[in-house]
Amino acid sequence: MKLSGYATKINTLRTTAIVGIKDESPTVKTYTLQDDLCSKAKPGQFLMLWIPGIDEIPLSILNGGNGQVQFSVKAVGDATRHLHDMQIGDLLGVRGPFGNSFTETRGRVLLVGGGTGTAPLLFLAKRLAAKIDRLSFVVGAKTRKELVFLEELDAMCTDESAIATTEDGSYGLHCLATEPLESLLDKQKFNMIYACGPERMVRKIFDIAEKRKLPMEASLERLMRCGIGLCGSCMIGKYRVCKDGPVFKMAQLSEIKNELGISKLGFDGSRIDI
């Protein structure tokens, strides 16, 4: 038996019925599936979700435990809209969990999430909560309707509540999620910044962290087909986001500076702007 049993097992497609659906916002829903392997995922890992007859897409894991796994999905196109139309009891296929995870740190941590990119950070925050001194959250979205997990985020934060920003000012600060950062970092010392969200947001945070010489970890998204480091669809620089990532550390982010927030591979392998 050449392929290690475990690798084969996590990559084997399991079909399982939806056991829970929760509306997080008009465009985002959280799904719960029964799946042993993914229920043991660590924050930052993702799964490949098969929507039978439609598509198979990568999704970050929002939570796992007791044989169940959750993920939140924003309806943006064909696959995600089909998913939003599905009901409890409908069958989905799942393989994974794939990829690496955030490293757990101590001390003071700052989490910056954009849109559904907040999901893996919320997962991380839950694991960190008991172990760290201070946890601050900044979350951004285009508009109030897309700001998700707000209550849960508030509950995670140490002192004041999570800082929310919207691009249209419909809730919280009227700006991008990156804007409150500089003043936050001026006021307080943080041992680690964790980021996940639109890549241009991640890039801005990276630039700030680099300037201030702060450690940072970011979870990235790329087009994914195989999810197991084989097909090359998800390359960023010399890294495969599905296997070497999706979480990258400061030094790695530096190495991929000329792509981060700038360009990615399209479905046909050509380079397209972000």
Place this chain on the structure above:
Amino acid sequence: MKLSGYATKINTLRTTAIVGIKDESPTVKTYTLQDDLCSKAKPGQFLMLWIPGIDEIPLSILNGGNGQVQFSVKAVGDATRHLHDMQIGDLLGVRGPFGNSFTETRGRVLLVGGGTGTAPLLFLAKRLAAKIDRLSFVVGAKTRKELVFLEELDAMCTDESAIATTEDGSYGLHCLATEPLESLLDKQKFNMIYACGPERMVRKIFDIAEKRKLPMEASLERLMRCGIGLCGSCMIGKYRVCKDGPVFKMAQLSEIKNELGISKLGFDGSRIDI
């Protein structure tokens, strides 16, 4: 992964150099190989030995431990003669161990071996020695030169030494190994008879044991190709000698009465007399 890892592993061919050769008699040699899986075999189990470019044949395991396995081979035809010509350092292929093993009993046991059929019984005797009340051995061969393991057998026996018989009277009693049995059984009570050797000898012992209502286990030989219960070459009645055997209990031997010592399948699947 469908085939259980272990089954696949034992059936995978390992090539390994001969590390020891011992002359037991002019026609029988004992070989030692390095092989982890076979070194853990139980008495009664056999291995499939590949003599590269020549043949692959079943052989009972004589001894195992410390990563090494031993078997004794009588030169009777092409494969066994080629093997006898091989030297330390030459490569052999091995898979196994296959088949079931003798059940270990307490009390008084009688072992009856014919020719190289004595090998698995000697292995068994070593395992039983410390646990039982009495161990008696009867061994037979055509002629003195083919009587093997005599010293070791003597050392295993509880009171007197092993009873040896030869068909030509060149050593021990001048008779078949089955002949001393009746008087032995008249004199003493045994809890179990273990037998291995030419099938007509086994049959005679079976008849005696049946008549006296004594429990018995016998290891049988049949033509073997796959060794894993698939090809059907080794059928005796409804049993596959390679997988359901090679050790059969009294009740099973009864079920195959009309073949035991009488007929077997040839290489072409036709039934031939024994």
Place this chain on the structure above:
Amino acid sequence: MSNSLLTVNIAGMNLGSPTALASGILGYTAESLRLVAEGGAGAVVTKSVGVAPRPGYPNPTVVQADSGLINAVGLPNPGIDFYVEELTYAKSLLPVPLIVSVFGYTAEEYALVSKKAVEAGADAVELNVSCPHVKYTGSEIGQNPKLLTDVVCKVKAAVQKPVIVKLSPNVTDITELAKAAENAGADALTVINTVRAVAINVETQRAVLSNIRGGLSGPAIKPIALRCVYDVFEAVKLPIFGCGGITDWRDAVEFFLAGASAVQVGTAVGSEDPTVFQAINRGVASYLKRKAYGSVNEIVGLCHQD
């Protein structure tokens, strides 16, 4: 297990369960066939038999691969004249249909052996035109639509019982052969025989099988066999015995969905034991119940629907 759930009729034969024993697995003796029937097989296929006795190849004849076996047993068989006795006995013992696998070097030989097999009680014959490791029989015929047509026609003319053709995956287009068999009058197809393969040992620097080339079976070939069944189902109307790498109920259901009316199990009889048929049947039955089907027939070819 509800009987009607698992009952299938294939080429006019009634099978109590849709899992049959594949040819060459046990299958020399009547008692080994009964063992398998008692293990849950809905039908049994014998070891392939020809006109004259053959001892087969010297060992090694079976070698373990990563997820399957490679075999070149070389069609050992006692010849049909000797074998009729065993067949008659088998027929008297067996509670399930007896399918005799037949091979030959000419169409006439196939016809002759088939005729004798049917006279001895065979409920059907399966033409092995796909053995990947014996020259001039097997693949040579199963890879050539013209030769195959001739063989099937002659056998059909010789026997009144169903004629099943066992196809080789070692072809450019399996549907071409399936159509040839159908047009020649075959009653069913078995898809597939083993895939031509070689095993090499690095220490001795030799091919391991005495015949060098053999046939790969077991889980390794399941995706290939499923593809063949899928393609053949779209090409012909004949019922199909799916075969290749079936180990558990899930595998069997995959073959039904791809278009097989019944399945044959080979390698798993060794890895799992003859009761593997019962285990598969139980699993298929509970799948059917869970999905509220009344019969296994209802799921045959279902994945071709859209």
Place this chain on the structure above:
Amino acid sequence: MSNSLLTVNIAGMNLGSPTALASGILGYTAESLRLVAEGGAGAVVTKSVGVAPRPGYPNPTVVQADSGLINAVGLPNPGIDFYVEELTYAKSLLPVPLIVSVFGYTAEEYALVSKKAVEAGADAVELNVSCPHVKYTGSEIGQNPKLLTDVVCKVKAAVQKPVIVKLSPNVTDITELAKAAENAGADALTVINTVRAVAINVETQRAVLSNIRGGLSGPAIKPIALRCVYDVFEAVKLPIFGCGGITDWRDAVEFFLAGASAVQVGTAVGSEDPTVFQAINRGVASYLKRKAYGSVNEIVGLCHQD
């Protein structure tokens, strides 16, 4: 690791190690190719590229089988005109030969893409005439000696660099295609591409791949690939890249013994990581030393000796 032990010359190219990256594994970007070269690959083959951009098939495009993968990625590629830039960059980065995999729908397309690839710096082209899941390219050509001859001739006329033909196992007789390629002037062969396969999911009762049919790769196909290499080695004089299921040094040595001058590794890059090449090379080198060979070339085809 002694360099000379592992150095091979194949079709005029010098490879520092006999393990190359198979086409379609990573291989879109120059940096991914460099990653693999740093992982020990002696040469790299790019993702197959054609005349026009193709997005490939929707997901699922890769599905796990028992001992391998089934893929129908559908030849996604940006088209040669866009790709030349990446190739030029790749050529500047790579310390090993750059082989560009080419596909087309006509012989003219193969020739055109090959020409542009060579102009952009390709050290050789590999003609993918064996993709099992894209219509009218791939297998249709690789299964037809006449079409194949035409393609190879036109490409040979268009480029001065070595032309490698990648053969399909999905044929009745692979040696016929190998001979056609040889006679048409090919410089080397890659044996084999994936084996046509299907994956079916029982709960949804669907074929899993969006394209339904895909190609099986990985350990499951190793015995089939070894057989193809074994047969092709006996049929033609061309050097062979062995490919199919190679995961460790032992697999690689099996291919050398069967007749491959070098090997390509695909699926194992995912299961083992890009450093799999180093691991294989190290193992091959110590095997050669242990057996007292001076070069990997000495063991090529060795198991055909008796």
